[in-house]
Amino acid sequence: MLAIGAAIVFVLALLLDLADVSSDALDYQTLVTLGLLLLALHLAGVGTSTNWRPRRYSRRRR
Template identity: 80%
Template sequence: MLAVVAAIVFAIALLFDLADVTSDAFDYQTLITLGLLLLALHMAGFGTSTNWRRSFAKTRTRTRRRR
């Protein structure tokens, strides 16, 4: 999900750069930095749909049944 949001942010940054939009708060460099941050979070595993507690509990019950 974060990768999709990062792609949208990069598209908006490209439009800002092509349209030469400038603002005090946001410009295309700020949006590029935000997109890179979102991609880094995605690569680190944030925003994934894996529930580690549930998967650990399932693995633990499987090993008990085998004994």
């Protein structure tokens, strides 16, 4: 999910850069930094689902 979020942020940054939109709070560099942060978190494994319950192995009768 974080990789999808990073892709969306990068698309928004590209659109803002192409449209030459400038704002004090939200600019191209801020969005690129946010996208890189989300991508780094994704590569670090944050947000991955892990099953902490023990697995029960059942033996079949033959």
